[in-house]
Amino acid sequence: MTAAPPLRSPAPPPTGTPTTRTTRRLSALTALTALAVMTALALLAVGASLMFGSSRLSPGQVIDTLLHGGTSELHAIVYGVRIPRTVVGVIVGVCLGVAGALMQGHTRNPLADPGIFGVSAGAGLAVVVGVYLLGVTSTSFDVLFALAGALLASIAVFTITAAGSGTASPLPLALAGTAVSALLEALTSFMVLSDRDALGAYRLWVVGSLSGRELATAYAVLPFAAAGLVLALLNTRALDNLSLGTEMAQGLGQNIRTARLTGLAAITLLTAAATAAAGPLGFVGLVVPHLARALVGSGHRYVVPASALLGIALVLSADVVGRLIGGVGEVGVGIVLAVIGGPFFVHVARRRSLVAL
Incomplete structure (x- = not known):
């Protein structure tokens, strides 16, 4: 009597089959649904602000002032205080969220922070130099000095790296950024x-x-x-290719140097803008990308906008x-983020599924 042939598990469907396409559509639908929810959360935060x-x-007073102008006192509060700080908060949240997503994507390091390129240290030094050497006391000039210092620090990091092993690998950039940050913080x-005046200005900033x-x-x-x-939006496809590994990305036709430089330029501009506007805010660029990936998956065409919305x-x-x-007197947003963000990040870091890159 002939033995029955052994049972074989069915082979996985090849790429492009209806099953694969359905899975991709469901994944995209889930990501878009999550983005819609995050958009609602961002709008609620704007309304609360x-x-x-x-x-x-x-x-009722706020809505009436927004629609009809209100009294002079209400107009000064809503239009002179709350709207400007809300607009600045939106810009800062978007910049730090997206910069964090790019930073972690390029370095493949779940603990990478946008300030690692010396951006925050450069901005802080420039603010102090403005007070120490030039006697600058205007907040508007502080923003310009911080922006210039952040950009110059990033240029210094890129120059040091390019003179050595180049920008194809993220490790030399991180090392150069750490060294430049230490030097600038010492100065x-x-x-x-x-x-004393420089100390007061720096303490507030x-x-x-x-x-x-x-x-x-x-x-x-x-x-x-x-x-x-x-630049960040232009860099999303390259980040997806780089996530497969350098050799695989090159095999797909990706120019590694161009991808790195585009991403690093985006990180620099975004972090410099946020730091100049609100000072160095920790936690946002560190944890927001982890939450975004947990909600929309690892594809950067969804991670980048999700990080922007969660940042807001x-x-x-x-x-x-x-x-x-x-x-x-109020409490600075940086202090609130530190108090809330520290324990929360410990919880996030303990969940390997969230920090895996």
């Missing part, structure tokens, strides 16, 4: 300890805050933020909390 603050106004410490920001601040950093976002929601929500718990 306009409605709540240290000045106790009812939602900053020397100046702030030598001059380094906390990270949206308080007192004007629309002029948004206008100053918006061109850099817009240019960074354009997080920055504005932290700012609202700081306004409500701080009374008249």
Whole structure:
């Protein structure tokens, strides 16, 4: 009696079969649904930023002021304070969220932060130099100095790396950024300890805050933020290729050097704009990309917009909390992010599925 042939498991369907296409469509639908929910969260955060603050106004008063102008006092609060800081908060949230997604994508490091290229250190040193050497006391000039310092620090990091092993690998960039940051922070410490005015200006700036920001601040950093976002969107396909490995990306026709330089330019512009506008804000660029990947998957065409939306929601929500718990003096958004973000990031880091790249 002939034995029956052994049972074989069915072969997986080849790429392009109806099953594969259906899976991709379901994945895309899930990602788009998550993006819609995140858009709603970002809009709610914008609304909360306009409605709540240290000045106790009812939602009806705020809406009436937005639609009809309101009294002179209400107009000054809504149009002079809340709208400018909300606009700046939106720009900062978008910039840090997207910069964090690009940074972690290029370095393949789940703990990578946008400030690793010396951007924050360069901005801080420039603010101190403006006060220490030039006697600058205007917030508008502080923004310009911070922006210039952030860009110059990034250029220094790129120049050092290019003179060595090049930008094809992310490791030399991270090492150069760490070294430049340490040097700039040492110079900053020397100046702030030598001059009381410089110490006061640096102390207010380094906390990270949206308080007192004007629309002029948004206008100053918006061109850099817009240019960074354009480069980030152009870089998404390259990031997906690089996630497969350098050799595989080259096999797919990806120019590694061009991809790295495009991504690094985007990170620099976005982080410089955010740091100049609100000071160095931690946690946003570190954890937001992890949450985005957990919600929409690893494809960067979804991760980048998701990180932007989550960045808006997080920055504005932290700012609202700081306004409500701080009374008249308020609590800087950087402090709120540190208090909330530290324990939360420990929880996220313990879940390997969220930090895997």
